[in-house]
Amino acid sequence: MSEPNFWDDQNKARSLLNEANDIRGKLEPIQKIRLRLEELPLLEEIALEEGSASALAEVDVEKTTILKELEKLELKLLLSQPNDECDAICTLSAGAGGTESCDWANMLLRMYSRWAERSGYKVEMLDVLPGEQAGVKTATFAVRGRYAYGKLKCERGVHRLVRISPFDANARRHTSFVALDVIAQIDDNIQIEISDKDIRVDVFRSAGSGGQGVNTTDSAVRITHLPTGIVVTCQNERSQIKNRASALAVLKSRLYDIEMDKRRAEQEKIYGEKGEIGWGRQIRSYVLQPYQMVKDLRTGESTSDTQGVLDGEIDLFIEAKLRGKKRTDQDPTDTE
Numbered sequence: 001m002s003e004p005n006f007w008d009d010q011n012k013a014r015s016l017l018n019e020a021n022d023i024r025g026k027l028e029p030i031q032k033i034r035l036r037l038e039e040l041p042l043l044e045e046i047a048l049e050e051g052s053a054s055a056l057a058e059v060d061v062e063k064t065t066i067l068k069e070l071e072k073l074e075l076k077l078l079l080s081q082p083n084d085e086c087d088a089i090c091t092l093s094a095g096a097g098g099t100e101s102c103d104w105a106n107m108l109l110r111m112y113s114r115w116a117e118r119s120g121y122k123v124e125m126l127d128v129l130p131g132e133q134a135g136v137k138t139a140t141f142a143v144r145g146r147y148a149y150g151k152l153k154c155e156r157g158v159h160r161l162v163r164i165s166p167f168d169a170n171a172r173r174h175t176s177f178v179a180l181d182v183i184a185q186i187d188d189n190i191q192i193e194i195s196d197k198d199i200r201v202d203v204f205r206s207a208g209s210g211g212q213g214v215n216t217t218d219s220a221v222r223i224t225h226l227p228t229g230i231v232v233t234c235q236n237e238r239s240q241i242k243n244r245a246s247a248l249a250v251l252k253s254r255l256y257d258i259e260m261d262k263r264r265a266e267q268e269k270i271y272g273e274k275g276e277i278g279w280g281r282q283i284r285s286y287v288l289q290p291y292q293m294v295k296d297l298r299t300g301e302s303t304s305d306t307q308g309v310l311d312g313e314i315d316l317f318i319e320a321k322l323r324g325k326k327r328t329d330q331d332p333t334d335t336e
Helices: 010-050 053-078 099-118 148-155 240-263 306-310 315-322
Strands: 087-094 122-130 136-144 157-164 173-185 199-204 220-225 230-234 282-287 293-296
Touching (some): 099 136, 099 148, 099 157, 148 173, 293 306
Antiparallel strands (some): 087 173, 199 220
């Protein structure tokens, strides 16, 4: 960076600056904790010599604070895969349950949006297909921020809801299923070739609420990748050109994800082969009736604070999955 011709190639310079800032961001917290750990025995010795209860209490608080900081650093070490630092592109798809599942998909959309806000991420809606009576059939959105993909990839799978239906006049208990797909928003430098002859581009009028040209012109774009059958839709912008660019970016990410899955022999299944969105495939159960519990069926992590979870407090599940926690007991909701 100290070279006189550093800024001759601005794109390369910006890339190097980002790399340098990334390295600083990883090293500085470690250095700060190391200094605090070196000072800790001296602080404890002084507190013991003084015989001050308040000083000893401050030392205990410092120990707890350092442990929490170390846990945060440990999570960053766990997020070490090539694409973990990328933005995430998420798609919610309602499954078995009809209107119930469409409403459940809308609840999950709110949950992940609230989680993103709590985590300091930005959410950008890319495409929404409303349900016939309520909620959404499918919703595609981007979560932008460092480690967004690394964290949200832990959420990929089928989510099951058990509750008293607000759409049932007899107030019966219903079970609904929604699948979440998560792919990384890959770097533009990664070469994924998409030939014009391999895609079909359709334009249509936006279906959502809006105005000022959003749903009064043929601005929405649907791109079909003929070799794989992947279909990507984008209608959030007023400009057809912008929607096409966004849709191509999503398609590029999906194709990259497929290629990466092919190379991962340990991967349980290739992207897109999730099977039916229904019984036996869920990764997590959200039970609101007859009792309150959210339980991850992969790790065994659970909580009775269902409202907190639906308000976006899902870090306990993400961290348990990242740490490789294994399920050790049977989920009581399996027999529901």
